[in-house]
Amino acid sequence: MTELTKKNRFIIELKGIVKEYSPQKSFFSKCDNRVIALNSIDLGIKKGEIFGLVGQSGSGKTTMGRLLVKLEQATHGTIFLNGNPVTNLTGKALNNYRSRVQMIFQDPYQSLNPYLSISETILEPLNVHKIGNNDQRYEKVIHTLETVGLSPGKEYYDRYPHQLSGGQRQRVAIARAIVLEPEFIVADEPTSMLDATIAIQLFRLLTQIRDKFNMTFLFITHNLAAAKYLCDRIAVIHEGNIVEINTADEIIQNPQHPYTKKLIQVQPGFHFN
Numbered sequence: 080m081t082e083l084t085k086k087n088r089f090i091i092e093l094k095g096i097v098k099e100y101s102p103q104k105s106f107f108s109k110c111d112n113r114v115i116a117l118n119s120i121d122l123g124i125k126k127g128e129i130f131g132l133v134g135q136s137g138s139g140k141t142t143m144g145r146l147l148v149k150l151e152q153a154t155h156g157t158i159f160l161n162g163n164p165v166t167n168l169t170g171k172a173l174n175n176y177r178s179r180v181q182m183i184f185q186d187p188y189q190s191l192n193p194y195l196s197i198s199e200t201i202l203e204p205l206n207v208h209k210i211g212n213n214d215q216r217y218e219k220v221i222h223t224l225e226t227v228g229l230s231p232g233k234e235y236y237d238r239y240p241h242q243l244s245g246g247q248r249q250r251v252a253i254a255r256a257i258v259l260e261p262e263f264i265v266a267d268e269p270t271s272m273l274d275a276t277i278a279i280q281l282f283r284l285l286t287q288i289r290d291k292f293n294m295t296f297l298f299i300t301h302n303l304a305a306a307k308y309l310c311d312r313i314a315v316i317h318e319g320n321i322v323e324i325n326t327a328d329e330i331i332q333n334p335q336h337p338y339t340k341k342l343i344q345v346q347p348g349f350h351f352n
């Protein structure tokens with residue numbers, strides 16, 4: 080393998096990532112309350128794959144997502160995008176990273192600003208990154224609305240989040256995340272607040288977007304069945320440690336780690352939320 084292909088084998092790579100939270104100590108507190116949310120994570124995500132991160136509540140899933148989109152900084156370790164370290168990005172380089180890596184949050188009721196119309200919500204990233212003129216931005220918003228299944232786009236353009244269902248709101252959140260055509264998207268439990276039938280429609284949408292734009296996704300979930308349905312590969316996380324990584328089929332049919340086996344036992348059915 081040449082140096083270049085070795086470098087670019089993964090679109091996203093985490094090496095030795097540790098995230099420690101230290102709550103502020105009071106004068107009287109004697110105990111050390113540090114939480115190790117992520118404990119030396121090594122992980123590579125390939126271009127165009129939907130990679131699942133599965134674990135129970137408090138295992139460190141959201142923390143990993145927040146580090147990847149640089150909402151937070153790792154305590155130790157390095158994150159790479161296309162082989163380039165992104166740890167100390169500032170200014171223009173950080174701006175550029177923020178346009179290439181996006182996040183979809185769990186709660187479509189809280190993640191959209193209720194005072195912004197649907198068009199203003201989706202226009203915001205285009206304005207921030209100064210993409211195109213007014214006409215081009217308008218076209219882009221309409222086109223993106225239709226890509227996420229809100230069609231015809233003109234009908235949704237001037238609506239507000241309270242006029243949409245939970246599933247439609249999550250489609251708007253997806254539109255906002257993809258409007259800059261990023262390379263990598265973190266989707267943090269994007270369907271856990273929605274009905275199973277709506278969840279499956281959104282899984283189909285994410286797969287279509289991956290196929291259309293060759294985007295790469297980290298899909299975060301506590302639900303192994305959902306990950307099996309959507310993902311190419313899955314990492315199982317337990318108390319801040321990745322205990323197993325494999326193809327989705329292998330993880331379900333041939334789990335190796337006792338914790339993965341336990342997860343499969345407690346989630347026998349195919350329910351998605």
Ligand SMILES: Nc1ncnc2c1ncn2[C@@H]1O[C@H](COP(=O)(O)OP(=O)(O)OP(=O)(O)O)[C@@H](O)[C@H]1O
Nearest residue numbers: 100114116134135136137138139140141142143301
């Ligand atoms: N800002 C913070 N300050 C202190 N501790 C935190 C902070 N954010 C997360 N933690 C702790 O880090 C650990 C991992 O939290 P995280 O939110 O990443 O878990 P999760 O897997 O996303 O859980 P859930 O499935 O409930 O969303 C937990 O013990 C949590 O309490």
Ligand SMILES: [Mg+2]
Nearest residue numbers: 140141142267
């Ligand atoms: Mg979480």
